[in-house]
Structure formats: structure tokens, C-alpha cells
Amino acid sequence: MAALALLRRTACALAAAAWMALPGSAQAQQPEPAAASRVLIIVTNHADYPSRDDKTGLWLTELTHFWDVLRAAGFEMDIASPAGGRSPLDERSLGWLYLDDAARAHLSDPAFMARMSNTRRAADVDPAAYAAIYFTGGHGTMWDFRDAPELKRLAESIYRQGGVVSAVCHGNAALIQLQDEDGRPLIAGRRVTGFSNFEELLSGMKSQVPFFLQDALEAAGAKYEKAWLPFAAYAVTDGRLVTGQNPQSGKVVAEHLLALLRPQPAIAPQ
Numbered sequence: 001m002a003a004l005a006l007l008r009r010t011a012c013a014l015a016a017a018a019w020m021a022l023p024g025s026a027q028a029q030q031p032e033p034a035a036a037s038r039v040l041i042i043v044t045n046h047a048d049y050p051s052r053d054d055k056t057g058l059w060l061t062e063l064t065h066f067w068d069v070l071r072a073a074g075f076e077m078d079i080a081s082p083a084g085g086r087s088p089l090d091e092r093s094l095g096w097l098y099l100d101d102a103a104r105a106h107l108s109d110p111a112f113m114a115r116m117s118n119t120r121r122a123a124d125v126d127p128a129a130y131a132a133i134y135f136t137g138g139h140g141t142m143w144d145f146r147d148a149p150e151l152k153r154l155a156e157s158i159y160r161q162g163g164v165v166s167a168v169c170h171g172n173a174a175l176i177q178l179q180d181e182d183g184r185p186l187i188a189g190r191r192v193t194g195f196s197n198f199e200e201l202l203s204g205m206k207s208q209v210p211f212f213l214q215d216a217l218e219a220a221g222a223k224y225e226k227a228w229l230p231f232a233a234y235a236v237t238d239g240r241l242v243t244g245q246n247p248q249s250g251k252v253v254a255e256h257l258l259a260l261l262r263p264q265p266a267i268a269p270q
Contacts, residue, residue: 036131037074037075037076037131038075038076038077038078038129038130038131039070039075039076039077039078039130039131039132039133039134039257040077040078040080040125040127040129040130040132040133040134040154040158041063041066041067041077041078041079041080041133041134041136042079042080042081042082042122042133042134042135042136042145042151042154042171042174043058043063043079043080043081043087043116043119043136043138044057044058044081044082044087044088044136044138044140044141044143044144044145045081045082045083045084045085045086045087045088045140045144046088046140046141046142046143046144047088047140049139049205049208050208051207051208052208054091054092055088055090055091056088056090056091056138056139056140057087057088057089057090057091057138057139057140058087058088058089058090058093058116058136058137058138058140059090059093059098059136059137059138059139059169059170059247060089060090060093060094060098060099060103060106060107061093061098061099061100061103061247061250062136062137062138062168062169062171062247062249062250063136063250064102064103064106064250065102065103065250065251065254066134066136066168066250066251066253066254067106068102068251069251069254069255069258070254070257070258073258073262075261078120078125078130079115079116079119079120080119080120080121080122080125080154081119081120081121081122082121082122082144082145082148082150082151083121083122083144084119084120084121084122084124085117085118085119085121086116086117086118086119087116087117087119088140089116090138090139090140093138093247094107098247121150122148122150122151122153122154123150125154127153127154127157127158127161128157128161130158130163131158131163131164131261132158132163132164132165132166132257132260132261133154133155133158133163133164133165133166134166134167134168134171134253134257135151135155135166135167135168135171135172135173135174135175136167136168136169136171136250137167137168137169137170137171137172137195137247138169138170138171139170139205139208139209141170141171141173141174142170142173142209142210142211142213143210145170145171145173145174146173146174146176146177146211146216147177148174148177151174151177152174152177152178152179155174155175155178156178156179156186159178159186159240160181162240163240164240164241164242164257164260164261165178165186165240165241165242166241166242166243166244166253166256166257167194167242167243167244167253168235168243168244168245168246168247168249168250168253169194169195169244169245169246169247169249170194170195170213172192172193172194172195172213172217172243173194173213173216175187175192175217175220175222175241175243176216176217176220185220185221185222186241187217187220187221187222187241188220188221188222189221189222189223190222190223190238190239190241191222191223191225191236191238192217192222192223192224192225192236192238192241192243193224193225193226193227193234193235193236193243193244193245193249194213194214194217194224194243194244194245195213195214195245195246196213196214196226196230196245196246197212197214197215198230199230199231199245199246200212200213200214202230202231214226226245227245230246231246231247231248232245232246232248233245233246233248233249233251233252234246234249234252235249235252235253235255235256236256237256237259237260240260242256242257242260
């Protein structure tokens with residue numbers, strides 16, 4: 001009788017396990033942890049040049065190109081900024097030469113534009129909710145990304161919990177202040193890219209920026225790289241650090257990030 005009871009209990013346990021594995025079961029429908037499918041995007045609050053009448057801010061396509069790739073892959077994204085609230089758009093980034101149809105669609109989307117007017121304050125963000133952080137660019141970031149304790153807290157926390165730190169163009173200014181757990185610059189000895197000195201010269205902003213990004217990255221010990229041609233799309237991955245060079249690189253950064261967040265299974269040799 002004892003043996004019969006044992007057989008019955010075993011059969012019930014196996015049946016329960018099989019049911020829980022079915023696609024329609026409660027177990028199979030449990031969502032993955034939020035951090036596994038959520039990315040934090042950081043944008044600037046700064047709009048003013050020292051001696052120009054036009055305004056700087058976020059370079060729009062550095063957000064929209066990244067956004068579209070991640071959204072198509074099923075990721076959720078939140079937008080934050082150092083001070084919260086409105087993120088200004090760089091006026092030059094809205095010119096016909098730089099906007100594509102996808103970016104125009106975002107400009108016409110009330111929900112998307114509401115996000116840009118009501119970004120979350122960095123100090124209010126919990127880094128534990130995110131698998132990665134992405135620093136967008138635009139010249140405005142040269143003023144409010146480099147010495148920003150709350151941005152530092154977010155990026156270092158996400159990195160130390162196994163997440164990815166990524167940035168594009170001038171947004172790489174946020175990486176200069178980051179440190180590893182031993183207090184060393186996070187980018188020291190790492191391959192990175194960012195807006196080059198030559199691109200800054202060609203952009204006509206040499207006299208406006210508070211520092212040259214390429215020089216600052218190299219001074220922090222980074223192994224700086226750039227594309228052979230200025231303004232060509234270029235991105236670098238070094239471990240869990242992904243950087244893009246210029247406004248043309250937002251999509252490529254997103255693709256590099258996806259490769260880290262959702263690596264393809266290895267193919268067994270035949």
C-alpha cells in the first residue's frame with residue numbers, strides 16, 4: 001500500500017509539472033523581471049550656447065533612431081534628465097538635412113512630445129529597474145552630463161548590477177565621471193568613441209563648447225577610436241560599455257546594445 005501511495009504522489013507531481021509548463025499556464029505567463037526588458041534614456045536640459053542666438057539641446061535623431069530599434073525589439077523605455085521636466089531640442093537637428101521621416105513622425109506624436117516635456121528627474125529614478133542606460137547627445141550635454149552626481153549614480157549602479165552603459169556623440173561626456181568599484185575611471189583602458197575634435201571643428205562649435213570631448217575621454221584613460229570619415233556611423237563595444245561617435249550612430253549603438261541584452265545562442269559545430 002505504501003508503494004502504491006508513493007506511485008500516486010509521483011504521478012500527481014509529474015502531472016502538475018507538465019501543466020505548469022504549458023503555454024497557457026500561470027507559470028508560463030509570468031512576466032520576465034522589469035529590468036530585463038527596460039532601458040533608461042537620459043536627455044539634456046541645457047539649451048544655451050555662450051555666444052550664439054540659436055539654441056542647443058537634444059539632437060533629436062540620436063534619441064529617435066535608438067528608440068525605434070529598441071521599441072521594435074520589444075523593450076520599454078523611460079526618459080529622464082538631470083533636472084527633470086522639459087528637454088529642449090537642438091534647433092539645428094530639426095533642419096531638413098538631418099530629419100528623416102521617422103523623426104518627423106515622432107515630432108508629430110503628442111504622446112512622444114509629452115515625454116520630452118515631462119522627463120523624469122534623475123534623482124527620482126531607481127536604477128534597479130533597468131537593464132541598460134543610454135546617454136543621448138546634443139551639445140547641451142556638454143554642460144549638464146559631465147559633472148552630474150545623479151547621472152553618475154544611475155550609470156554606476158546599472159553597470160554594477162550587470163547592466164550595460166551606452167552613449168552616443170556628446171552624450172559620452174557622461175562617461176568621464178564614472179568610476180569602477182575600485183575608484184578608477186570606468187573608461188580607463190577601454191575602447192570608446194565619441195564626437196571627435198575634427199568633427200567639432202567641422203560643426204563650427206569649436207569656440208562654443210566648454211571642452212573637447214575626445215580630449216576629455218583620452219585624459220580619463222580611454223582608448224579613443226573614430227571612423228575613418230567624419231560623421232560616418234560608428235560604434236564600439238567593449239564589455240558592457242557601448243559608445244557611438246556622432247549623430248549618425250544612434251541606430252548602430254542600439255544594435256550593439258541589443259547584441260548584449262539578447263545575445264544569439266551559439267551554434268553547435270556540425
